[in-house]
Structures are given as structure tokens and as C-alpha cells.
Amino acid sequence: MAITSANQLELLQTAEAVAREKMIDPDLVIQAMEDSLARAAKSRYGAELDIRVKIDRKTGRATFARVRTVVADEEFENHHAQLTVKQAKSYLADPQVGDEVTDEVPPVDLGRIAAQSAKQVILQKVREAERDRQYDEFKDRKGTIINGLVKREEYGNLIVDIGRGEAILRRNEKIGRESYRPNDRIRCYIKDVRREPRGPQVFLSRTDPQFMAELFKMEVPEIYDNIIEIKAVARDPGSRAKIAVISYDNSIDPVGACVGMRGSRVQAVVNELQGEKIDIIPWNEDQATFLVNALQPAEVSKVVIDDDAGKIEVVVPDEQLSLAIGRRGQNVRLASQLTALDIDIMTESDESARRQAEFNERTNLFIETLDIDEMMAQLLVSEGFTNLEEVAYVESDELLSIDGFDADTAAELQARARDHLEAASAKALENARALGAEESLIEFEGLTPQMVEALAKDGIKTLEDFATCADWELAGGWTNQDGKRVKDDGVLEPFDISLEEAQTMVMTARVMLGWVDPTELETSEEVEEEDEEA
Secondary structure: OEOOOOOHHHHHHHHHHHHHHHOOOHHHHHHHHHHHHHHHHHHHHOOOOOEEEEEOOOOOOEEEEEEEEEEOHHHOOOOOOEEEHHHHOOOOOOOOOOOEEEEEOOOOEOOHHHHHHHHHHHHHHHHHHHHHHHHHHHHHHOOOEEEEEEEEEEOOEEEEEOOOOEEEEOHHHOOOOOOOOOOOEEEEEEEEEEEEOOEEEEEEEOOOHHHHHHHHHHHOHHHHOOOEEEEEEEEEOOOEEEEEEEEOOOOOOHHHHHHOHHHHHHHHHHHHOOOOEEEEEEOOOOHHHHHHHHOOOOOOOEEEEEOOOOEEEEEEOHHHHHHHHOHHHHHHHHHHHHHOOEEEEEEHHHHHHHHHHHHHHHHHHHHHHHOOOHHHHHHHHHOOOOOHHHHHHOOHHHHHOOOOOOHHHHHHHHHHHHHHHHHHHHHHHHHHHHOOOOHHHHOOOOOOHHHHHHHHHOOOOOHHHHHOOOHHHHHOEEEEEOOEEEEEOOOOHHHOOOHHHHHHHHHHHHHHOOOOOHHHHHHHHHHHHHHHHO
């Protein structure tokens, strides 16, 4: 197959036809043809030659040329593709290293094998161009809804025709009860678009929470116009879902707008999601109020939020417990996803029992350490005293405000509390020294004897050991593992040391040891303050 005048125009016609069919640039197809002809020519003239082919975009004429590069004498290796500066003077007036010398060579007569190889090159280039076009088209549509046609099913995954390409709906992204046949219409959410070795892949989903949010955006004009905003979505696909909405127009009820006249709007979304029950909840900036709404239809008696632990305790009436938890824990699980908090639900009787246990524990502490009777200990606990430090160092007026307490009683209680604390500190110091704690750590400002004892038990016995600790190792914290919040216990956590306090003490120790320049520390703090102000 020689490139003759009889079939020169056929190259351009073929390129145009392929480009139209694959919806890619015709120039890309011609470039693929040039590469394939150049490869075939190399097999004819020799692989060590640099053969390039240029196809005229108007006439279709293919020009074959051998290109040689001018190199320095010491770099000259391949006389087929390289020239020295001296050799290049026969072709160029003033040759420089890096110049190219082009010689036209006769067109090749492609044999069967060469023609087949050229065809494979063209097909490969066209496929790559088609993949690039598909990726460029769909990468910006990530996070939107698309309609498609089911083509086939492979191992439970659906291959969906989305117009200018194919997408995949994995079986774990399908709603459980759904089944599809070829040529069925399907509406999906574009979850991800990414390049893979076999080309760009468009991944669809019908279980993603944002699929529901996009459906509501299509059904509720106020959401599309940003008058109402969807703040959070939680789904148990095919069963139940909760969606939190807020209105930026006081005259529009966000829940009513999403429900629609006689439930027409929400029903359209429910039908698309195969009957999935949807709870529409008003969003509130106050976490406690928002959680009470999220746990509907259950009634909530009290909410206790622990910001440090990222947990929230909810107290419900005894008869409301099963309703708050829901079938197989569904209601509380969805509420937890919606609020991004771990929720512990307990009944009023459970909370009362826990409060009573804490009351008894503190009462016994005061009875044993202060050598007082039960009634006096209960009076202290009832007034809010929780430990000996509060009794020892509180203003005496606070003790005198308790019924039945006079000046002598208050002074005696504080003296006993201080004596007990001093004895405990002395014993803790003795234990710390016995464990090997050095004086540099014992004398470090901010550490109590009990803290030094706890550090020594954990193997932290010198100021150098202390300076190498991270703040969370001392104060404790929370980390996410496999999507779950896991507690990291800190050595000094029982002493209510915050992360900021732990960080300050560690940096102070590093400055004392000369590990950190205090001027650099002050500069970094000033930069942080400026960033916060900005």
C-alpha cells in the first residue's frame, strides 16, 4: 500500500469520518496517521533513523523525511540520526549544536504487516483522544445528576450509556431493592470522574447522600435559587433519610417548601428513591436544639454536650427510648450522621441512677478524707463541691453560706483538706523519686507531685523526656480511625490538663533545654496572632 496521488485525499476523508464518529478533533486523527506512517517507515529504513511524516491538511500528500540532529563531537554516537558540526556544514551555512538537518526520503510501500501495525497505532491514538475528550467533558459535571440508559450488567455492576461515553454504577452504589434491565432509563449522581489505566472512568451512585440533595434542588425552586439551603443529609439508602434545611427568607418555611403542596415535592423525591422515607428537619445553629429536631419523632428531656470528646448525651423519657433509638438503631444513627456527633441515649431513670452514684462517690470521698459525718458530706456535695482542692482553697464565705456551717467549722474543714492534700503530695513525691524521677522534672513549674508521679510511672523521668512529648500524649485527645472517633489517653489527662496547657509546658521545657530559640518562638506567635486578626 503506497501513498500515491490516487489515495492521498482518502486520508483526509478517512480522518474526517473517524473524527465525526468519535467526536474528536480531525487534526488528532491526522497526527495519529503521521505517527503510524513514521513507525512503518522506520521498519523499512531502520529503527535507528529518525523518520518523520507530515500530511498536508489540504492535499493529503504525505511527506517522508529523515531528521538528523547536530551534536558536539564528543557526543556523536549514531551517524544515522546525528551529525557533527563539521559534517553539518555541507547542509547549513552556520550550524549550531541542536540544529536539525532534514532530508526527504522516498515514500514507503507498506506491506501487510506494516499496514496492520499502522492501523493499530491509529486506533490507539484515536482511543486516547476519545478518552481525553470524555474526561474533559465529565470532569466538571462531578456532583450533578445525569440521565442514562442501562446497557448491560457485569458482576452486579451496571454499565450505563450516558451519551458520549459509558459510566459504571457499582452494586454497592445501588439501592438494595432496585433491579434494572437493558435499555431501562436510570437517573444517577456523578460521584467521581477520574483517569485510570484503561481510560477515564465515570462512577455513578444512587446511595450517596448528595444524590438526595440534588433531587431536592431539582424539585424545590427555592433551593435552586439559594433561598433555602440544605445544611446536612443522612441516608440509610432505600429505607429512611433525614435532611436538614434552613431558610434565608423569614417569610418562607423551609420544611413546608420542601414538602410542597399536599406533599407533591417530597413525594417526587420519595418515588425516585424507591419509597425511601424522608424526615425534613429545620436546621439550627444551636447544637442541642438541632439534635432535638434531628431525633424526631422522639421527645428529648435533656441534652448534655461534651465538645472536647465530640460526644453528646441525650436523656429521653423511659417510654420514648425505643422510638429515639429506632428500628435497629436507625433513628439515632441518622441523627448522629446529621449532627456529626457521637450520641449516647439514656433514659431518665438511667441518668438519675448515674447522678446518685456520683453523689454517693463524692460523699464517701469527703467522709473518708475530712473525717466528717454523712450529713455534712452530703451538704458539701449538694452545694457543688466535687473534690478536696475546692474545699481547701475556696473563699471561706462560700463555706459559711452553707446552712449549719460557722467560722470554726469552715476553718477546720479547710485545715483538714489542706493537711490531706499536703500528705498526698509528699507521698506522691516520695514515690516519684523512688521511680527515678530527676529533680529537673520535679522542680519544673506547672507540674504537681502527683503529675510527676504519673509521668515517672509512664517512663518520663527527666526534663529531656518531658520535652520530647507531644501535647496529645500528655493531655489526651481524639483521632479518627476507619471513620470512628477513637480516644487517646493522656498521661496527665486525669489532672484536667488541656491541649493548650500541655503544649505551653512542653515548649517551655524545650526553651529551658536550649532546643528552641525563644525569639523564634515569639516571632511565630506574632505571625499566628496576625493571621488570626486577618
